[in-house]
Amino acid sequence: MTLPATISSIDVDYLRAQFPILSTTVHGGKPLVYLDHAATSQKPQCVIDxxxxxxxxxxxxxxxxxxxxxxxxxxxxxxxxxxxxxxxxxxxxxxxxxxxxxxxxxxxxxxxxxxxxxxxxxxxxxxxxxxxxxxxxxxxxxxxxxxxxxxxxxxxxxxxxxxxxxxxxxxxxxxxxxxxxxxxxxxxxxxxxxxxxxxxxxxxxxxxxxxxxxxxxxxxxxxxxxxxxxxxxxxxxxxxxxxxxxxxxxxxxxxxxxxxxxxxxxxxxxxxxxxxxxxxxxxxxxxxxxxxxxxxxxxxAAVDPDWRRHHDQSITAYALDAIGGIDGLTVYGNAAHRVGILSFTVEGTHAADVGTLLDAMGVAVRVGHHCTQPLMRRLGVTSTIRASFSVTTTAHEVDVFAAALTKAVGMLR
Ligand SMILES: Cc1ncc(COP(=O)(O)O)c(C=O)c1O
The missing domain is CATH 3.40.640.10 (Type I PLP-dependent aspartate aminotransferase-like (Major domain))
Structure with a gap:
């Protein structure tokens, strides 16, 4: 599937359908929820072709x-x-x-x-x-x-x-x-x-x-x-x-x-x-x-930049809301101008353990210092959990992530 030359509004599902890897499953049939786009992007079929x-x-x-x-x-x-x-x-x-x-x-x-x-x-x-x-x-x-x-x-x-x-x-x-x-x-x-x-x-x-x-x-x-x-x-x-x-x-x-x-x-x-x-x-x-x-x-470039911005802001706000209620959760940074990259820790848990449990539930995030050790020192932590979004991220994925995080934290405390 390829995009029309220019389009002014698009649907996430339409974009998602072009990434074969996003409909894969991991760990014995868990649908993949890929929230590690800042580490590397997945590739649409047209790039593979x-x-x-x-x-x-x-x-x-x-x-x-x-x-x-x-x-x-x-x-x-x-x-x-x-x-x-x-x-x-x-x-x-x-x-x-x-x-x-x-x-x-x-x-x-x-x-x-x-x-x-x-x-x-x-x-x-x-x-x-x-x-x-x-x-x-x-x-x-x-x-x-x-x-x-x-x-x-x-x-x-x-x-x-x-x-x-x-x-x-x-x-x-x-x-x-x-x-x-x-x-x-x-x-x-x-x-x-x-x-x-x-x-x-x-x-x-x-x-x-x-x-x-x-x-x-x-x-x-x-x-x-x-x-x-x-x-x-x-x-x-x-x-x-x-x-x-x-x-x-x-x-x-x-x-x-x-x-x-x-x-x-x-x-x-x-x-x-x-x-x-x-x-x-x-x-x-x-x-x-x-x-x-x-x-x-x-x-x-065919994905309307206004749509991209709107999607990024909405999915980030949605995710902040979805995980915000977890007891002991700290999100690092709340800049006036920010994009869909969220770093957080949860009191009483280690980031690496949370990452492992999320992975077992099909949710791919990154944990660690993200190659920013001086920033970690400034934040007073050694590692964080990072969820990063893309134009293909859906509200359903965020729901799965929030539920998996709640469960993981419950298991670790
Ligand atoms: C802000 C920033 N700078 C530099 C790099 C290094 O990129 P690469 O490993 O592709 O050279 C990364 C990769 O994560 C990054 O996020």
Missing amino acids: AIASYYTTTNSNVHRGAHALAAKATEAYEHARHTVAAFLGAASPSEIVFTKGTTEAVNLVAATVAHRLQPGDEIVLTEMEHHANIVPWQLMAQQRGAVIRVIPVTDSGELDMQAAASLIGPATKIVSAVHVSNTLGTVNPVAQLCAMAGSVGALSFIDGAQAVLHDPIDVAALGCDFYAFSAHKLFAPMGLGVLYGRYHVLESLPPYQGGGSMIDSVSFDGTTFNAPPMRFEAGTPNVEAAVGLTTAIEWF
Whole structure:
């Protein structure tokens, strides 16, 4: 089943029916209630079909080989770059670098901007970053003698923007922040952070791993120098990520990894490098995933953003209401602008035990620190249970989740 080219209102069941895995059962016949969309998205049939079709009609290596399939595969790969550029509001497909994921995108930027930093220069992060947006900067800071400064999180799970204003100053060279927290669901005022970075001549990097699933992204309106996301969170395959970079900034950076495709000419006396984005894409790329991403973006873009927002807000409010009555339950973060990612603990229980019991009842959630240990410390916990929703999440799934949680808590106390 495929979506009409544009549709203004849709029904969750219509979307759900396109995901074969969502009608599967687990643990001896329990219908799967998948509430772990923030970890990875499931894939609609059209994405699965696009990948199968790629291998049955197109597969070849790209940018080399003078034969029909090589041309077809190259066209499919470059079409993916065009599709991503339009999806992010980039000025040109040349501003889109394919990586392995958000993690590699951060590593790429940290490694290639490193030479600009002097001892004492500052990199500003936030207390709610995923480890992927902390550790690469730390590694680079250690090499360069740079200093990491951290924007604190308030009790409501939002960034302390007053503190941000005083932290970002003449010594700041990079500001890197998560657009949507994978633990709290908070939507951060990243355009404001990018403007603050720009006003002191610092580069801005936005981790959009969770944000791309929500409101449409416009990198020009955000004013960021870099924006990154992972294809697998957006209904597309694993092993592919996107790094948007302002062209003149990309052009000013040295290569990240050496190998085929990223060069202009190679000799033992020296090598010259390709222009961006190829400069940053050494070796054979993940063409299959890029083809899947094209279809995933087309599929997702056909779901009316107003409907998406409305569904996300209603399912989140419904879930908060459904579990809110459980004695001893604490939900972390209540930002004014948040999306359908709920982290919580229940007094007298361990998150891991709750996760195991929910799983036995067919409910898939994530438990742990969600790769945000500094945020966990700020919240005063070591782990939480996280339920995350998608356009396919139904009120019935939330009912099953709430009943299973109530039962699990009763068993554990
Ligand atoms: C906010 C955020 N940033 C970065 C990442 C890392 O993404 P990946 O593992 O796909 O590189 C994740 C993954 O959960 C995330 O949620």
